[in-house]
Structures are given as structure tokens and as C-alpha cells.
Amino acid sequence: MQEIVVEGVERTYRSGGRAVHALGPVDFAIEQGRTTTIVGPSGCGKSTLLRILGGLDRPSGGQVRVRGEPVGERVEGIGVVFQRDLLLDWRNILDNVLLAAEMKGLPRGPAAKRAHALLTELGVGDFADRHPWELSGGMRQRVAIARALLCEPWLLLLDEPFSALDALTRDQMGVLLQRVQQTAKTTSVLITHSIPEAVFLSDRVLVMSGRPGVILDDIAIDLPRPRTLAMREEPEFAAIARRIRMQFERSGVLTA
Amino acid sequence: MSATDQTARDGAATDQARRLASVRTQQAQLREQGFTGRAWGFLLPTASGLGGLLLWELAVHWFQLPSYLLPAPSEVALVMVEKWQLLLDQLVYTAFAAIVGFVIAVVIALSLGAMIAASPFVERVLYVWLVVFHAIPKVVVAPLLLVWIGFGLQSSIIFVVVFTFFPMLVNTVAGLRSADPDLLLLARSMGGGNWQLLRKIRIPSALPSIIAGVKISITLAPLGAVIGEFVASNKGLGHMLIQSVGSLEVPVAFAAVTVVSLLGIFTWYLAEFFERATIPWHASQRGRSGSDS
The missing domain is CATH 1.10.3720.10 (MetI-like)
Incomplete structure (x- = not known):
């Protein structure tokens, strides 16, 4: 089922009296329960696109429809993970996760139970009563993912969630995210700069050009799941990675 | 699990215990230093303050300053x-x-x-x-x-x-x-x-x-x-x-x-x-x- 339909979406910013055409027009549809990844160079408007999908930014032209309904001021029931973990220093880990439930006015009891379960699943269950500054970057981002998943969102938006982490932690987080996705089956849109990460995590990759960002390529990834890190060395995986890289080379984003 | 694995694991465990013990002594030493540091941090300002008052007292008596100018x-x-x-x-x-x-x-x-x-x-x-x-x-x-x-x-x-x-x-x-x-x-x-x-x-x-x-x-x-x-x-x-x-x-x-x-x-x-x-x-x-x- 086509859950989200993006039609001719564009975004123009005003910057110092000048209009900057940052994004689009882009057209695509996102299937329910699938992980779609958007890769593209910095400044191509992919974060803007993600925000528009979540109703956190308004397009200058075109529209986004969710299950047929045009998106207005707000999209209900989404989970967002940003590049920065954005944990609140004045709350312990459990209360940070519970923020998502508080904002919706949900009762604390059942939410806390689910929060504990999520933290345990993500490997940070022992830190529930610690404070954010006592955790490493990777652990903090796990907490941020738990917070995004707390209210069982139908759509998960991931805006470069692992780009502030070191390479090893990043691989670990990829495996972890895949496992969570496998059970939750949430429709996800991921933004990344990393080609291997895009191929590893997605059912589909959209390759975007530089500003104004338009879609250069739309690649379905049918590699079997669950995927392992070792699969990255296999020819099928490498072939897809090459196809994405070639797109960047052809459009001048990467030069050989 | 093989026997060598087991030995390696035991070795690692004792190694870790030893490291933990040494970390503890280091922490204890640090605490001690911290204590003397804190005592120093308290004693020095106190001594400085009292010394200043004493000098003031002595100066007033030495120069026989009248109390309407500077009382001791x-x-x-x-x-x-x-x-x-x-x-x-x-x-x-x-x-x-x-x-x-x-x-x-x-x-x-x-x-x-x-x-x-x-x-x-x-x-x-x-x-x-x-x-x-x-x-x-x-x-x-x-x-x-x-x-x-x-x-x-x-x-x-x-x-x-x-x-x-x-x-x-x-x-x-x-x-x-x-x-x-x-x-x-x-x-x-x-x-x-x-x-x-x-x-x-x-x-x-x-x-x-x-x-x-x-x-x-x-x-x-x-x-x-x-x-x-x-x-x-x-x-x-x-x-x-x-x-x-x-x-x-x-x-x-x-x-x-x-x-x-x-x-x-x-x-x-x-x-x-x-x-x-x-x-x-x-x-x-x-x-x-x-x-x-």
C-alpha cells in the first residue's frame, strides 16, 4: 500500500533577501512497512524533505498526502531521531524516553513499562536511572531511538541518526536498528551520507542531486533479511553500492 | 567451548580483577590527595585572612593611629x-x-x-x-x-x-x-x-x-x-x-x-x-x- 505520496514538493528559502531554491520538485511514494533511504550531498534539501514528511516544515509548492489525506500543520503518531540525540540533561534516561508519552498526555504506568522494555531491547536497560551526561554517544543515541519508538509510531523519521558516531558504533547501531525494524515493521525514512549504511538498512534507496535536490535514481534493494555486516563484502551488495556511487560521480557530487 | 577458551577466559577474569584492584588503589590515592588538597584550600585562605587582620592590628598600634582614622x-x-x-x-x-x-x-x-x-x-x-x-x-x-x-x-x-x-x-x-x-x-x-x-x-x-x-x-x-x-x-x-x-x-x-x-x-x-x-x-x-x- 502506498502510505505516503509526495507530489511535486518544492522548498524555497529566503536568505538575506535572496530566494534559495533548496529542494525539488520531487515525486515519489512510500510503501507501508518499508525502509526508504534518501542519500545525497550536503545541502540537497534531504533534511528539509524529511521535515516536510513529518509535518515539521511546509513545502513552498506541491503537497504530501498520507493515506490519501493532505498533510496539514501536524502529522500525528510519528517518531523522529535526529543527528544529535537531543536528550534533556534535567531528566534521567527513563524520563527522557517518557517525554514522548508526556507530550501526548498518556498515562505514565504503561508507558514506563514499555520504555523499560525498549531500553532493554536496545541494550541500555541498566541505565534507566542514569543521566544523559553519564552515557557515551552511542548509548545516548540508543536512548533517542527508544524515545522515538515509545508511542509505537506508524512512521519513523531518521535524520542522519548515526553520523556523529564512530565507525564501529555506527555498524553496531545499524545492526541494532535493523533488528528493531524487523520486529516493529514501522514505515521508516532514513537520511544518510553513507552509501553502505543506505544499502544495508533499506528496502529502497532514493539518490538525490545537489541543490536544488531532485531524485536522480530510485533503487530497490532485494537483499535477503536479516542482513549481516559480512554481506557488505558480497558482490550483490557491492553492485548496488557502486550504482549509487556512479550516480554521484555522474552528477559531479563525487569526482574520481 | 574448548579448554583453551576456558583458560583464556579465566586469565582474562583474573586480569580484570587485578586491574580493578589497581584502579581502586589509584582512586583511594586520589581521594587522599583530594583531601589534603581540600585542607590546603581551606587552611591557606584562613591563614591569609588572619594574617591580614594581625598586620592591621599591629600597624594601628605601631603607628599609634587614632581610632577615628582607622580603628584596630x-x-x-x-x-x-x-x-x-x-x-x-x-x-x-x-x-x-x-x-x-x-x-x-x-x-x-x-x-x-x-x-x-x-x-x-x-x-x-x-x-x-x-x-x-x-x-x-x-x-x-x-x-x-x-x-x-x-x-x-x-x-x-x-x-x-x-x-x-x-x-x-x-x-x-x-x-x-x-x-x-x-x-x-x-x-x-x-x-x-x-x-x-x-x-x-x-x-x-x-x-x-x-x-x-x-x-x-x-x-x-x-x-x-x-x-x-x-x-x-x-x-x-x-x-x-x-x-x-x-x-x-x-x-x-x-x-x-x-x-x-x-x-x-x-x-x-x-x-x-x-x-x-x-x-x-x-x-x-x-x-x-x-x-x-
Whole structure:
């Protein structure tokens, strides 16, 4: 089922009296329960696109429809993970996760139970009563993912969630995210700069050009799941990675 | 699992235990150093202070300075013992003006600050007035209070308000505006409304800044009260100070100054305590509570 339909979406910013055409027009549809990844160079408007999908930014032209309904001021029931973990220093880990439930006015009891379960699943269950500054970057981002998943969102938006982490932690987080996705089956849109990460995590990759960002390529990834890190060395995986890289080379984003 | 694996694991376990033990001794050593460090940090300032007083005492006797020029510390102490009842009365009067004025200033600064942070319209209307108000040298116009408000406690209180509300106002506005935009976006993505954003994100984000303002202001409160009493009171430490200087009772003036200073020191530590109690999570407070977690 086509859950989200993006039609001719564009975004123009005003910057110092000048209009900057940052994004689009882009057209695509996102299937329910699938992980779609958007890769593209910095400044191509992919974060803007993600925000528009979540109703956190308004397009200058075109529209986004969710299950047929045009998106207005707000999209209900989404989970967002940003590049920065954005944990609140004045709350312990459990209360940070519970923020998502508080904002919706949900009762604390059942939410806390689910929060504990999520933290345990993500490997940070022992830190529930610690404070954010006592955790490493990777652990903090796990907490941020738990917070995004707390209210069982139908759509998960991931805006470069692992780009502030070191390479090893990043691989670990990829495996972890895949496992969570496998059970939750949430429709996800991921933004990344990393080609291997895009191929590893997605059912589909959209390759975007530089500003104004338009879609250069739309690649379905049918590699079997669950995927392992070792699969990255296999020819099928490498072939897809090459196809994405070639797109960047052809459009001048990467030069050989 | 093979036998070699098992041995390797045992080896690793003992290795880890040994490392843990050595870490513990290191920590113990550090604590010891920390203790001597702390003792040093306490002893040295105390010795320095006492040494200074001793030099002052000796200098007064050596040069045979008359007490109307510079009284010896012992003489000031004697006056303080003799006149403790009078000094206490004045202290209570001054402290009362300082506290009441400060509380009023907190209420004004917080509500005005919230309004300015929330509405650009309010800001544009009020801003120019606040700048003008702050630019006026308040000590110079203090005598006008006598004309406008009259003699007594209310003049002192108003002077404390005028003296203390500006730092808190500025810091409240800055604090409420400093909330991380990404954090607000995140809270909105969770479905949070304006009120929830204010309560759960903006106000906690603003607290460190607001408390920094409170800390500056609270030490200005006794000062404001004393200056108010200089011009428009027949009671309080400020009045006592002015009068004793006028009649060349310099030891009494020194006693009053000492009491005012003690009040200032007390309010400072009160502010520190308040800070630790309200924002224990802030980077500036971490590791100060003495807990290990």
C-alpha cells in the first residue's frame, strides 16, 4: 500500500533577501512497512524533505498526502531521531524516553513499562536511572531511538541518526536498528551520507542531486533479511553500492 | 567451548580483577590527595585572612593611629560585642527591606521577562523604557525617592527592587529564548502543544540562566537596602553607617560595615544553595553534591 505520496514538493528559502531554491520538485511514494533511504550531498534539501514528511516544515509548492489525506500543520503518531540525540540533561534516561508519552498526555504506568522494555531491547536497560551526561554517544543515541519508538509510531523519521558516531558504533547501531525494524515493521525514512549504511538498512534507496535536490535514481534493494555486516563484502551488495556511487560521480557530487 | 577458551577466559577474569584492584588503589590515592588538597584550600585562605587582620592590628598600634582614622580590628570587635543588640536590630530592619524588595523584584523580573520572551510586541514597547531605566544612575537619583515616596521602609524596599530586578530580567529573557530549536522541533514532532513546550522544554532550559541572574541580584539586595537607608531612613545599617561616620564614631561604622558584609556573604551562599537545589543536573553543578552516581 502506498502510505505516503509526495507530489511535486518544492522548498524555497529566503536568505538575506535572496530566494534559495533548496529542494525539488520531487515525486515519489512510500510503501507501508518499508525502509526508504534518501542519500545525497550536503545541502540537497534531504533534511528539509524529511521535515516536510513529518509535518515539521511546509513545502513552498506541491503537497504530501498520507493515506490519501493532505498533510496539514501536524502529522500525528510519528517518531523522529535526529543527528544529535537531543536528550534533556534535567531528566534521567527513563524520563527522557517518557517525554514522548508526556507530550501526548498518556498515562505514565504503561508507558514506563514499555520504555523499560525498549531500553532493554536496545541494550541500555541498566541505565534507566542514569543521566544523559553519564552515557557515551552511542548509548545516548540508543536512548533517542527508544524515545522515538515509545508511542509505537506508524512512521519513523531518521535524520542522519548515526553520523556523529564512530565507525564501529555506527555498524553496531545499524545492526541494532535493523533488528528493531524487523520486529516493529514501522514505515521508516532514513537520511544518510553513507552509501553502505543506505544499502544495508533499506528496502529502497532514493539518490538525490545537489541543490536544488531532485531524485536522480530510485533503487530497490532485494537483499535477503536479516542482513549481516559480512554481506557488505558480497558482490550483490557491492553492485548496488557502486550504482549509487556512479550516480554521484555522474552528477559531479563525487569526482574520481 | 574448548579448554583453551576456558583458560583464556579465566586469565582474562583474573586480569580484570587485578586491574580493578589497581584502579581502586589509584582512586583511594586520589581521594587522599583530594583531601589534603581540600585542607590546603581551606587552611591557606584562613591563614591569609588572619594574617591580614594581625598586620592591621599591629600597624594601628605601631603607628599609634587614632581610632577615628582607622580603628584596630580588636576595637571593632569590642564595639560589635558591646552594641550587639543595636546592631542586630539594624540588621533585621535592613535584611527585611532587602528580602521584601528582592522578592518583589523576582516576581516583576520573571513575569516581565516571560512576557518579553513570548511577544515581540511587548518587547518593542518596553525595550526602550528598560534601557533608559537601566542607564539612569540609580544612586544619583536616590535622593528623589525621598521626595516621591517619603521617609522609611518603603523607600528602602523600592530601592532594592530598582537595584536588583534588571539582571534577573535580562537573564530570564535570554534564558527563555535559548531553548534549542531542534529540541522544540522534536517536542513538536511528539505532538506537544505550546504550553507543554513551555513547561517541559523552555522553562527547564532557561533555569540555569535565570538562576545566574538571581545570583547576581541577590548580592545586590543588601547593597540596595543600605543605599536606600543612606538617604531616606532613620533606621537600618545604612543609616547607622552614615550617622556614625558623621559623628566620627569610626569603630561603629566599621562594625556596621562588617555586619553588612556578613549579610552579603550569607545571601551569596544562600544563592549557591538554591542553585544546587534547583539545577543539580547542570554542567556547573555536576559532582558538587558529593554523590558518586
